[in-house]
Amino acid sequence: MVGTESKYLKENASFPFCKGCGHHHYVNYLDEALTKLNLDPEHVCIVSDIGCIGILDSLFSTPHTFHTTHGRSTAFATGIELADGILNDSKLKSIVVIGDGGSTIGLLHIVNAAMMNIDVTVLVANNFLYGMTGGQHSHFSPLDFVTPTTPAGNIVPPLDICSIVKSCGAQFVKQAVVTDKNLSSIVAEAIRYPGFALVEIFELCTEWATPFNKIDGKMLSSKVQFAEEDLPALRKEFSELYKEKILSVPLKKSDDGIEQKYSSPLRGTKRIVFAGTAGEKVQLASYLTMRAAIGSKLHATQKNDNPVTQGSGFSLSEVCLSSEEILYTGIDVPDVVIIASADGLKEVRANGILQRCRKNSLVLAEQTLPEFECGGTVLRLALRSLCTGSRASLSAFAAFNEITGWIPREAMNETFEQKFKEKSALYEKDIASLKPALAALLPKGVPV
Numbered sequence: 001m002v003g004t005e006s007k008y009l010k011e012n013a014s015f016p017f018c019k020g021c022g023h024h025h026y027v028n029y030l031d032e033a034l035t036k037l038n039l040d041p042e043h044v045c046i047v048s049d050i051g052c053i054g055i056l057d058s059l060f061s062t063p064h065t066f067h068t069t070h071g072r073s074t075a076f077a078t079g080i081e082l083a084d085g086i087l088n089d090s091k092l093k094s095i096v097v098i099g100d101g102g103s104t105i106g107l108l109h110i111v112n113a114a115m116m117n118i119d120v121t122v123l124v125a126n127n128f129l130y131g132m133t134g135g136q137h138s139h140f141s142p143l144d145f146v147t148p149t150t151p152a153g154n155i156v157p158p159l160d161i162c163s164i165v166k167s168c169g170a171q172f173v174k175q176a177v178v179t180d181k182n183l184s185s186i187v188a189e190a191i192r193y194p195g196f197a198l199v200e201i202f203e204l205c206t207e208w209a210t211p212f213n214k215i216d217g218k219m220l221s222s223k224v225q226f227a228e229e230d231l232p233a234l235r236k237e238f239s240e241l242y243k244e245k246i247l248s249v250p251l252k253k254s255d256d257g258i259e260q261k262y263s264s265p266l267r268g269t270k271r272i273v274f275a276g277t278a279g280e281k282v283q284l285a286s287y288l289t290m291r292a293a294i295g296s297k298l299h300a301t302q303k304n305d306n307p308v309t310q311g312s313g314f315s316l317s318e319v320c321l322s323s324e325e326i327l328y329t330g331i332d333v334p335d336v337v338i339i340a341s342a343d344g345l346k347e348v349r350a351n352g353i354l355q356r357c358r359k360n361s362l363v364l365a366e367q368t369l370p371e372f373e374c375g376g377t378v379l380r381l382a383l384r385s386l387c388t389g390s391r392a393s394l395s396a397f398a399a400f401n402e403i404t405g406w407i408p409r410e411a412m413n414e415t416f417e418q419k420f421k422e423k424s425a426l427y428e429k430d431i432a433s434l435k436p437a438l439a440a441l442l443p444k445g446v447p448v
């Protein structure tokens with residue numbers, strides 16, 4: 001039965017644990033530690049994990065409690081502490097209640113919190129096995145430990161959580177046996193500590209450990225190696241450091257602001273696919289199109305695609321331009337497809353874009369590409385010979401805009417100037433190179 005004097009625990013609640021289980025002491029010592037510190041329950045957050053120890057939160061009534069998924073309690077506590085430390089006044093004390101099973105599953109979250117020196121206190125209830133799910137061995141089971149999954153004894157050395165977090169820069173690291181009389185003081189010190197603190201608490205699972213192993217208080221005491229005096233808090237706690245080093249530095253003025261001083265004649269939404277070869281500025285051409293469109297009071301989105309290797313094979317970009325807010329960025333039927341190279345053609349064939357073209361779709365393709373099946377209107381331009389291969393995508397972008405007129409020429413020029421500075425004249429040069437070819441094409445009419 002839980003004590004009635006506590007300002008943190010429920011009155012007269014029954015312990016849910018098996019007889020003799022170490023978790024009884026764990027709850028009582030945690031309550032004692034909170035009482036010693038006299039923390040306002042409003043400023044305590046108990047973040048629990050899986051396993052028998054995880055149901056401890058149901059015994060607490062006044063602090064915040066947060067029951068999380070397998071091994072993730074430290075990650076949740078990290079987020080809670082970051083929000084409290086950076087956005088608030090660091091009033092909250094977050095305490096992670098986790099067993100050896102949860103610590104096995106979520107080890108990297110503990111490592112991460114230790115590396116960052118987040119102000120969380122991790123209380124590892126180590127009874128060397130997964131008690132709730134049938135006594136399976138965990139990464140914390142000692143050598144020769146007998147469990148249902150290690151019937152001949154565990155042959156893998158146990159994981160040493162204290163050494164791991166110490167190697168990550170943790171400075172408050174202690175071990176204790178759950179029956180130690182001074183455990184509440186150790187836990188209180190850990191909670192008070194301004195930064196990451198971990199206490200590994202050795203316990204007995206009377207259901208699965210004691211029936212099969214010679215395990216007693218002496219054996220548990222022999223496990224305690226990290227009981228030395230605290231080191232001074234040499235490292236700054238993360239949110240303090242973040243405020244000092246990051247938040248205090250004024251942000252550089254972003255050069256990403258796009259002044260909307262032009263006006264596009266486009267009404268409605270147009271969906272454009274740029275396809276070419278990696279390294280030939282396909283995605284840059286799309287990006288510049290998008291920026292110029294935004295500068296012309298349009299809404300714009302861009303989605304890029306390329307093979308796993310970034311610098312070889314195809315490069316593809318899907319751009320939506322609209323006078324309305326864009327709520328769907330997919331391209332079912334393209335309005336324009338620009339194909340600047342053989343790699344690009346291969347990809348738009350393979351991913352079905354060409355097959356989805358309709359009569360009103362304009363397909364602007366490099367002249368030297370082989371014939372291809374397509375339901376749209378195909379215009380061919382000598383992009384690679386007139387403007388060179390490495391500029392094929394940028395020149396296709398210039399040609400596209402000369403044909404459609406969706407983006408004012410001034411907006412395009414300005415976008416180029418911002419990007420290429422003294423080389424910005426190349427945009428006009430591309431247009432000049434393409435002009436005769438465009439003039440030959442345009443009288444035939446284009447569908448867009």
Ligand code: SF4
Pocket residue numbers: 016017018019020021022023052127131132204205206207208
């Ligand atoms: S199964 Fe083991 S760990 Fe779980 S409550 Fe029972 S004794 Fe405790």
Ligand SMILES: [Mg+2]
Pocket residue numbers: 051099100101125126127128129130131
């Ligand atoms: Mg356990």
